Amino acid sequence: MNRFSQKVSNFHDDILQETQLGQMCGSKLLFRDRYEILRILGRGGFGVTFLAKNMSLPGNPLCVIKQLCPKVTKPKSWQRACVRFEKEAKTLGKLGTHSQIPMLLDYFETNGEFYLVQEYVRGLTIAREIRKNGSKNEAQVKQFLRELLPVLQYIHKNGVIHRDIKPHNLLRCDDDGRLVLIDFGAVKEELVKNSDGESKSATTNFVGTMGFAPPEQFSLRPVYASDIYAVGVTSLFLLTGKAPLEFDYDADTGEISWQTEVQISEHFAQVLTKMVKISLEERYKTAEDVMWDLGMESYLPTLSKCMTSQRLRATGDSNSEENPEGYISPVTRTAIAIREWREKLKQIQFKPPKPKI
Structure with missing residues (x-):
């Protein structure tokens, strides 16, 4: 037994025997005359991920090979799957120019299976980080959101919904400490759409992870706000160390009952509550x-002194008693905007639920 296969659990034994890359693990045989397959990194319902070396490049850099296994045998379905795969792979290639998304190095189809070759990011997943060091405090989770949300903004502006954001798909890079988002579900979903299965049920075609995916994703209608829900649930995991299915749920609304599990500021609690709302109307859209x-939280204490109980008129009316000069200073205008924002947030927070039909 070679030194790599000794580290592989029995859970992976079938992969070593049944897949071409599995049989090449630890050997000197090269896949596509360039990739030396070292070991299995993980497996899921849509394929297997391997760690490899590119022996054709100087320094033999490490890379990740993702073997996707679509359930396609019909010629027409196969043709559609090939087109979809190439389209989504090119999208991943475009997204990979961002420093917090692994770079796509190559993609190809061979022997009825699809392969993605991506940059290898050395580091721990957020899930392992929490298991190792324990849960995080409010300041740390806010910093996590400041790192991740711009990446989410970037992929959404490029028309991509990740579909599978969770602690296992977030890496903290050992080299420079950056947070990296991996394992996009978009390619998987496109391949599922072209499978030969006749069933159209959500359980058959669902792409995502139970607990981190919102209801509309189970209905096969993911939107950008679906990723926001997943980020919100991931934040709860960071604060508590509890997986989403370990929380209690409100029997009437289906909302996660997490508030009693943590001690955080009222404002941050309102933000997290809105991120994980079941209703799309009540959840953050972007x-x-x-x-x-x-x-805005950092401005609230400073601007609270500017918050008068009566709103100043902004019409420039020289006869106005509240504003006889017809002028509103920048600080006052900002205060008015903050007050309106807070009122809007309260209205959304305490919006009565729609009656059940």
Whole structure:
């Protein structure tokens, strides 16, 4: 038994025997005449991930090879799957220019299976980080959101929904400490759409992870706000160390009952509550909205002194008693905007639920 296969659990034994890359693990045989397969990194419902060396490049850099296994045998389905795979791979290639997304190095199809070759990021997943060091405090989770939300903003602006954000798909890079988002579900979903299965049920075609995915994703209708929900649930995991299915849920609304598990500021609690709302109408629509609310918190103490109980008129009416000069200073205008924002946030927070039909 070679030194790599000794580290592989029995859970992976079938992969070593049944897949071409598994049989090449630890040997000197080269896949596509360039990749030396070292070991299995992980497996899921849509394929297997291997660590490899590119022996054709100077220094033999490490890379990750993802073997996707679509359930396709019909010729027409296969043709559609090939087109979809190439399209989504090119999208990943474009996204990989961001420093917090692994770079796509190559993609190809061979022997009825699809392969993605990506940059290898050395580091621990957030899930392992929590298991190792324990849960994080409010300041640390806010910093986590400040790192992740701009990445979310970037992929959404490029028309991509990640679909599988969770602690296991977030890496803290050992080299420079950056947070890296991995394992996009978009390619998986496109391959599932072209499978030969006749069932159209959500359980058959669902792409995501139970607990981190919101209801609309189970209905196969993910939107940008679906990723925001997953980030919110991930934040709860960071604060508590508890997986989403370990929380209690409100029997009437289906909302996660997490508030009693943590001690955080009222404002941050409001932000997290809105991130994990079941209703799309009540949830944040964009990453920018979350970033704005997080950023506004630091201004609230300073501007609270500017918050008068009566709103100043902004019409420039020289006869106005509240504003006889018809002029509102920048600080006062900002205070008015903050007050309106807080009122809007309260209205959304305490909006009565729609009656059940």
